[in-house]
Amino acid sequence: MRLLAVAFLAVSAAASAQSPTSVEHDIARRVRADVEFLASDSLEGRDTGSKGYQVAADYVASQFRAIGLEPAGDQGSWFQQVPFRRASYDQQPTISMTIGGKQLVLENGKDAGLRPSVTAKSRNLTAGFVFVGYGIKDARYGFDDYRGLDLKGKIAVALQGAPSGLPSDVSAHIGSSKSNYAAAAGAIGFVEVRRNDGQSDTAVGRGGRPIIDWVDSKGSAGSVAPGMQLQLSFSNAWAERLFEGAPKSLDAIRRDAKASSRVGPRGFVLKPTISVQAESKWEDFTSPEVVGKLPGSDPGLAAEHVVLMAHLDHLGIRTDAKPGEDAIYNGALDNAAGVATMIEAARQFAAQPVRPKRSILFIANTGEERGLLGADYYANHPTVPAQSIVGLVDLDMPLLLYPFTDVTAFGADHSTIGATVTEAGRSMGISVSPDPMPEEAIFTRSDHYMFVRRGVPAVLLMTGHANGGKGHWDAYLGKTYHSPQDDLTQQIDWDAGARYALLNYRIARAMADGARRPMWLQGDYFGDLFDPNGPRTTAAASGKP
Numbered sequence: 001m002r003l004l005a006v007a008f009l010a011v012s013a014a015a016s017a018q019s020p021t022s023v024e025h026d027i028a029r030r031v032r033a034d035v036e037f038l039a040s041d042s043l044e045g046r047d048t049g050s051k052g053y054q055v056a057a058d059y060v061a062s063q064f065r066a067i068g069l070e071p072a073g074d075q076g077s078w079f080q081q082v083p084f085r086r087a088s089y090d091q092q093p094t095i096s097m098t099i100g101g102k103q104l105v106l107e108n109g110k111d112a113g114l115r116p117s118v119t120a121k122s123r124n125l126t127a128g129f130v131f132v133g134y135g136i137k138d139a140r141y142g143f144d145d146y147r148g149l150d151l152k153g154k155i156a157v158a159l160q161g162a163p164s165g166l167p168s169d170v171s172a173h174i175g176s177s178k179s180n181y182a183a184a185a186g187a188i189g190f191v192e193v194r195r196n197d198g199q200s201d202t203a204v205g206r207g208g209r210p211i212i213d214w215v216d217s218k219g220s221a222g223s224v225a226p227g228m229q230l231q232l233s234f235s236n237a238w239a240e241r242l243f244e245g246a247p248k249s250l251d252a253i254r255r256d257a258k259a260s261s262r263v264g265p266r267g268f269v270l271k272p273t274i275s276v277q278a279e280s281k282w283e284d285f286t287s288p289e290v291v292g293k294l295p296g297s298d299p300g301l302a303a304e305h306v307v308l309m310a311h312l313d314h315l316g317i318r319t320d321a322k323p324g325e326d327a328i329y330n331g332a333l334d335n336a337a338g339v340a341t342m343i344e345a346a347r348q349f350a351a352q353p354v355r356p357k358r359s360i361l362f363i364a365n366t367g368e369e370r371g372l373l374g375a376d377y378y379a380n381h382p383t384v385p386a387q388s389i390v391g392l393v394d395l396d397m398p399l400l401l402y403p404f405t406d407v408t409a410f411g412a413d414h415s416t417i418g419a420t421v422t423e424a425g426r427s428m429g430i431s432v433s434p435d436p437m438p439e440e441a442i443f444t445r446s447d448h449y450m451f452v453r454r455g456v457p458a459v460l461l462m463t464g465h466a467n468g469g470k471g472h473w474d475a476y477l478g479k480t481y482h483s484p485q486d487d488l489t490q491q492i493d494w495d496a497g498a499r500y501a502l503l504n505y506r507i508a509r510a511m512a513d514g515a516r517r518p519m520w521l522q523g524d525y526f527g528d529l530f531d532p533n534g535p536r537t538t539a540a541a542s543g544k545p
């Protein structure tokens, strides 16, 4: 899981958890065994591309084999090798700006942040800037900040954020798509300036650091829009100087943005130009997605696939630990717990007397903590026909620290999966609660979103705030999340793991057995954007309460 900030709204209500059955005890024991192995120090934090990750991947493949799944990776293997590239600088790039006829030198990592490139080894160019307001182009909401502006060969400068009043997941989607909008308008670079001058310059400080992305055999990369050469940021002082001689100062733009809720500040050409000379160093490596398949039983539906997936990677080893300090990011809950519960869901599928009607794919993802990279690569290069993937369940960071009695189902509101989750929860005495932290936009921040962007209805279940959950979430996100303390010293509630596995199994089973495939709801923003020609139904017809 990759979260933004840690801020919470209060949610109340508590219910008593039912006592576990013997089936649940067996599942709980196996979840424990798997988490204890995957989160052990010997796997060294399962960093993408590391030996520890590969051992974890081999383990998941052997579990898939034991359960009776078929390999569904590359060439009949369990693995889809994701081609990763690490780009870094041996020497920091030379950056200068010409402002008012004067050439001024900028230091990378302090005045500006220019990321290394995974697609252009040498960059040697001079370009001008165009301010593009929020830099949004979206038909549904009628935004076109590029209208009337010529971006060919230019660097787009956008104000951070989006007009207020948008649903939080739409806002997050738009916010993460800005460099794509800029590239589509012909820009070769993209800069986002902050909405207020007091914010820290973390993006600038990160500028010179290595980046990891996937780069496929055609040279396409996961997070670089075609034609985009410069991903830039500026310190506040330099961001303000970009607007020297412009029709409006950055200060005035920021004031306008605060005062008006819907209409973004209008765009215009900026006076300064930038010159960049940058040489990136590349190291290529692979790390696998682990893919297993349970063939469906219905001759008419077995060609369709429902996907269950969980990310297997975590953050590796801390490089700045003091001697004697715990340096291993074990990732017990993030996300050994998700992988272990996915394996148990697979076992449930294989153990039933009747196989599901549709086929099921089980995927352990790599590169999630590095930017949802493995899932994105798979979604763009699936090992089954892309159109055959009809729905997806993502298991990420179940907080197995208390007997949860409710869940939040991210993404469920957009499709018929919402009704499926409600029904499956009801069958187990688990209720579905509204998102307790909409500002995190979790729908767009985990692996399942990479499939949503390919038009696949998807859901991610978060264990809820009821029955003491809020306190556990506050404490976990406050202290443990993405720290070496997310390890086996936590008081893990293994029975909660069994319930999480069974609930996800029931949801996926209903998706696999349904007379109709999961469908986007009529008029849904994400369905209309990413799967405009797919089947639709109304909320009422989907059985949504």
Ligand SMILES: [Zn+2]
Pocket: 001, 002, 334, 369, 482
């Ligand atoms: Zn994480």
